[in-house]
Structure formats: structure tokens, C-alpha cells
Amino acid sequence: MYQSPVHFIDGVETAAADGPVIPVVNPATEERLGEVVAAGPAQVAAALQAAERGLQRWRAASPWERARVLRETGRLMREREEELALLLTLEVGKPLAEARAEVAVSAEHFDWCADEARRIYGLSLDGRSEGSRFEVRHEPVGIVLALTAWNFPINLASRKLAMALAAGCAVILRPAEEAPACIAALVRCCHDAGVPAGAVNLLIGSPEAIVTPLMAAPAVRKISFTGSTRVGQLLIRQSADTVKRLTMELGGHAPFIVLDDADVEEAAAVAVQTKFRNAGQVCTSPSRLFVARPVLEAFEHAVTQRTLQLKVGDGRSPGVGMGPLATERQRARSERLVADALAQGARLLCGGRRPPGLECGYFYEPTVLAGVPDTAAILHEEPFAPVMAIVPVADADEAVARANATEAGLASYLFTRSAERSDHVSNALEAGLVGINTAAVATPEGPFGGIKQSGFGREGGEIGVREYLNTKFVHRRGLK
Template sequence: MYADFGLFIDGAWVKSGQQSDVISPVTETPLGRVYTAAATDTARAIDAADKARAALLDMGGFGRADALHKAADAMANRAEEAAQMISRETGKPLAQSRREWVLAVDQFRWYAEEARRIYGRIIASRVPNGRFEVTKDPVGIAAAFTAWNFPASLPARKLAPALAAGCPVILRPSSQTPGVAMIMIDCLRAGGWPDGAINLVVGATADTYAPIMKAPRVRKVSLTGSTRVGQEMLRDAAETVKKVSMELGGNAPLIIYDDADLATALDMAVPTKFANAGQVCVTPDRFFVHESLHDAFITEFTKRADALTLGDGLDEKSEMGPLINARRLAEITAIVEEAVQDGATLHCGGVRDSGHNSGYFYRPTVLSNVTDQMRVFSEENFGPIAAITSFRDEDEVLARANASSMGLSAYAFTRDPARAKRTVAALHAGMVGINSFALAASEAPFGGTNFSGLGREGGSEGIEDYLDTKLAQIVF
């Protein structure tokens, strides 16, 4: 499966001297072995990226736009191959994998056009015969660190704006899902980029992350990962004053107001909550349902959750796949058991799926009578758990929804435009969905506040973190 790839350094696939297994979350057995980087390989990638800086700049925005469109065309032609790889490595259903690859392709198309629109401006000067010119320059080498749960869309969100801006990039994907990134890098080659403009290293922290963070020539790092890792990266980036953007954890509230369209809320909330087995940073974790709808919501939500078909993502009938590894399975099991011991009511799930002799399958789980202080409610569970509580009035629920150190996403269902406006204004989150969970789009800025991260990916904002602003005072 991985034999045609390897590390990608200075325009070529490299077979390193080290290898590691990639484990299937469905079978718990190796999918194959990938070449992993030594620290010397990462150093070579940094050197190659440094050499590519001038050539990338010489391409100009229009040249980089053409190259990104060619890469997107190549990705579109390999869509089914990529979707199969996503499902093999993550276990998620093929329908979700196919959509993810489409969204990844769209990132490259969007930023191809943004490459043509890196604008400066002219400012009148107080100096006689003078003017200020403001221009945007690429920051330099960018490093991208991505998580396993969206192995196509997360790298695309970083590679596309970096290349559009003219930054050579080093991608370090999760070691649990390297094959998806390898297909994407192979597609990018169709753009005819200068050698060293795109690099990929996979491997241990000491051999990949550490050399990148210590290198003064790496000027920008972007992370999608946990808050703990983000805090560590911020400390490490300070040593060489790197520009940093990061999308970290979430603990999203979902508010179902008394005037909500209950059928619509259920139709949307169940597939959203259990997509990728709940392993989605923006998925709703904390369900606040108005007391007038609480019992009806739980009854119907439980019925729908319990009916979901679990299975291998490569099986078209599967609606939910496994958790990613044994560690995640153990953590989810502990969170649910702790909640039940503390008084939560278990409506369905709460156990490993008995229909599979292998794989990290956990039944979709619905809990009620949870308190705001329970771990299942106060922390991101990152699994197939819907923790439900009731509320009485708007002020109360908004205060409770905001009682979190996280601020990535938040959601509410209401048919009152005035209430929707108040809710958007009051919620402390980088992204808010009203009667919608569709927040991730190439044309819109994606990101959070507080402990959920810094900066934005997507939209016209997404390229800014890869550009430095330069001011010139010109007098004639």
C-alpha cells in the first residue's frame, strides 16, 4: 500500500532506513509499513525548502495559481483511490471519506485564486513628494503538523495557503494516517513546483517535530491537534519567534431552544454527532435541550443513535466506523463509566460493540441527567457520546454554554431571528451555527478562541498567516 511512496524531500520520494507499522482501526493489524524520517532527513527537508524560496517567489501569484489548479485536477482524478485510503486508515465510512477529499480539492482551488489576490495598498504620506507602499511577502519556510481524524482536509488547509503565498512547506502528518498525505503530495507534483517547495516527513517527535521547531529558518508553524500539544508548540516556537497558528480542541455546546424545529434538529444532530465516531473537534459535545422538548428529544435521539450501523468504513452500508486506536477506546469507556457512576442515565451504548470480533468499535452512546461538572460534559470527549441536560431560560443556557475554556464552535436551533442574533453575539466561540452544522468551507475562516487556538484557516483570512506585511516610505 505504501511501497510507491516514502518521505518526500527535494522533489523526490525517499526510502529512508527506518520503517514503522500503520495499524488498521478495523482489524487491529498492520495495513503496511511506512518509511520514517531520521533527524537528518528532516534537516535535508529544511535545506531543500530553503533553496526553493527564490524559485517559488519567481513563479509569481499567477504561476502559483496555475500550479495549484493542476494539483487540484490531479487530486480530482484520484478521488476514489484517496477515499479508500482515508477509510482504511481511519475506519470512517466511505461516504464521509469521499466528501472529505472533495473538500480538500476545493481548498486548492480556492487558494489558487487567492494567490492572484495578494493585495498591497498605497497610503498618502505627510512627507512632501512621498508615499507609503504596503506589500505582502511570504513569511518563509512553513511547517504543517496535522492530526489523523481528517487526514485529507487538514493538510489541504495548510498546504494550499502556504503554497499560494509562496512559502515552501514541510508537512508532518499523523503517523496513524500517512498514506492519505502521500497521495496528496503525489498529486501536488503535477503542479510542476520547484524542487523543495513541498516536503513530507513522517516519524517520531524527536526526529521530525524537534528539528523543525529548533530551526530558525522555519518561520511559520501550523498545528491541528490537542490543546496540550498546542501549548507545547507555543513554548517551543517562542525560542526562534516563529509565527504560529493552531486549531486545537473543542467542547461545543448545542442549544435546542423551545421554539426549535425538533425534527430538523434531530435529522441534523444525530449524523453530525456520530460522524467519524464523534472524533471531530467541532462536533457538539454538550447538548442543552429546553425542558419542554427534553424528553421527546432524548427518546428520538436515542432511537436514531442506537439504530446506526457500525462497520468497516469500506463497507458502503456502514454508518459509523471505529475509534482510531485502543487508547481512545479505553478513554471513552472510562469517561462513560465515570459518568454513570456519578449519576448520569445511560439510554443506549456505553459498551464496546459486540458485533465485531476485532476493531475499536464503541456503540453510539446517549447520556442524560449529566451535570455541568461531570468530565463527560466539562471536557472534550472526542468520541461517540451525546451528553444531554435540560435548561429553562435563555440567559441561563448561554451562561452555561460559555462556562468552558474552549471556544471553537457552538450551535443553536431556533425559529426566532432575534433570538438567533442574540445567541450569535453572546456565545464565546470562533464559529457559531444557527440551524446548521456546516462550518467548514474553503471560502470561510475556520478557527477558535481561548484554548481552542489561534489564527484562521480558510477564506481570505487563511492566507494572511503565511504573509509578512512590509512598509516602504518612498520619496521622489
């Protein structure tokens, strides 16, 4: 059922002859699924050379040909949805329903970018003298190093691949070591759809072996990274010597504001669904819930009742609403943050332990904490955990002040019935994404990204494709 993946270089699956062995573990059972021999200098050099050749082939393709290949990639992903979803569940642990949804939205990225590939418009205008013409052209930036995280491996890789390919770039993709097989299956979809050899290459291995030498390579012109702020800062420093273009999505600490005129049941339903999706391991997950005191008791009751209904277990089992955390490290983090909050006076409404009867796997109960004090670590660290932290506030102004009191600025959410309050709060929130009475802030047609230490640049929509283009100004005169 599970085949250990290999690297993909110059259109060919390529196994490394020797090197460190990376085990791949099922987080629901702690069983070893397989292993990968990590890429070394030979594979990195080969991938870079292949990308240089692939870039010339792919940038020469017409926009209509790029669109055809991108749309075919999306079609193949839908055709192979069950294979991709099962690999995703095996490697990351999320329920199959969530895995299928991830594959579906990932295919939409290719559909959207197929259309955008045909809409990379230039500009032409008269110059300042007779026979003079000004032109603005958009050209592919070149070779892209795409670095993705383990929590949404297919979706994150699809975003980067689809936009880079739409722009005519070549890509060297380095996925997280925890989820290599689902990405290998995605790359096969690209290849089978007609992406030319070398235009997409896959290297699996450590950052030291893959990222460090490619960061130093002048031929790599752009970095697209999704991950922690700490690693993002390191990449920014490493990019300076060769002045690489950067798109950085560096995580978040999303506020979820419920005002006193909100539909409490709707807010609670969205909070539970969004907080415990992928066991809370989502950069846009609501991690600080600021609730107006007049509706605090009703909201706490509603989220607790909904949370208690979630079934925890292996993502392949019917009816499971939340799977395990991806690693033992993530579970230990959850336990530490809950213990710290309780020690400082927070109240435990539900959860707060490893589920009884699940001796194997990195499981932790979906947890709701109320009355979380300002000093609790969970309000200052991005939790990436299935732990809801509720904080009472007096009004919208206090909620905004608390929401903005971190260096994170990715997603934010507001629940209110008032258009005036909606405008006031959404304008005041320091975040790249705002959901008003919804948590749907990541769509292929919308620009996704943060501000402050949540990064810069955007993925998605027309703006996302522009991130992979250079702008050239041409002044023509005296031509017949």
C-alpha cells in the first residue's frame, strides 16, 4: 500500500545510492511506513542542472500550452484523489475527509493558475518622441526553490508549483521530511500532465544538505517558503549574498473575536471546526479567542458541547473528526502549553489529556481552556495544537488591542452582525487575512499571506503569480 518515495530529477525518479536514511512514520500507529535515502551533493547538483535546462524549455512554452498542462495536472489530481488522500492521511494523520478536501482545493490552484497563465499582460504605450514606443514586459523570474511544511503538504506544494509554472519558472521542491510520498505523487501528476523534464524537480532530505547549497547558488533566483518565523529569518539572511526574491509565509497566532452582537452558535461552530481541523496544526487556526463578556458563558458552553462530540482516532476510521498530531514533539508541545495555562489559573472545560484507549499514536484530546491569563505561554507562542484558549474582553477596542499585541499578523477572525463594527475592527486588525463571520480566508483566487513577522509576499490569485515574474521596461525607437 505504501511505497517509499524517491527523488525526481530531470523527469526521472532517482534514488540516492547512499546517504542518511529518513524514516517515515504513521502518526496514528507509530509504525514505520517506509524510508527515504536522503539527497546529497550529487542529487542537488543534478537537480540544479536539470532545472536550468527545464527553465529554458518551459519558459519557451506558450501561455496556452502552460495553461493546458496546469489544467491537466488538476484533472489528474482529481482522478487520483483517493491515492493522494490516503498517502496524506498515512503520513500526516488527518482524517480522510480532510485529506480529500485538501486534494480538491489543491487541484483548484492548478485550475486557477491555468487561467492566470494566459493573463500575464504586458503594457505598450507611446513614447515621448515620434517613432518612440514604451513596453512593459513580464518574464519568469527563473529557478524557484520551493520549501513546504508538513501540515498541509499537498496544498502548500500545489500553491507554489502552480504559480511558478504559470509564470514560466522551473522549480526545485523540497518538502518536509515527514510527508514525502504524497508530494512525490503530486510531482508525478505534474510530469504525467506534460510538464517538461527539469521544470519540476523533487529533492527529499535535510535543510543542510539541500537548502544551504541551493541558497548559495546564483542560478536559484527565488525562494518560496512556508514555515516558522525562525527558519524564515535564517533564509532571509542566507538570501542576501545572491539577492534572491522571497515569498515568506511564516505562521501566525490568529485572533478570533466574538462581539456581544454575534450569532454565538454560528461563531462556536466555526471556532470548533477551524480550531480542531488537522488537530490544530494550521497556520491560520484561531489560537486566541477574545469573547465579549455578555456572550462569554453561552460561547463557552456551545464550544464545549461541540468539542465533546468530536471523535478522535486513526484518520482512516469512519466518523473520526480529529486525527493524531503529526509528531510526538507536537503532542509534547500541546501538553506543555495546557499544563502552563492551568498552573496559571485557566479553567479546563474539556480535554487536556491523551485519549483513553489510544495507547499508540500521537493523540491528544481536543481541549478547551477558559479564563486564560495574559501570562500563559499559549497566548504568546503559536500553539499549533488542538487547544482552544478563550479570553474574556469588555468590547471591540479591547479585543483589537489584544489581537494586535503580538508580532504575528497572518489570519484574524471577527463575528458580529454590525456592518459598522465589521468595518472598524477589520480596518484596525494588523493581519494579512480577515474573515468576517467566516473562517474561509485561503482560496486559490485570493492573495494569501501575512504582515509583520508572519512574512511578506502573497500566494494565490493574480497577485500570487506576479510574485514569480520580473518586470522589464523596454524603450524602442527608430525601428521600421
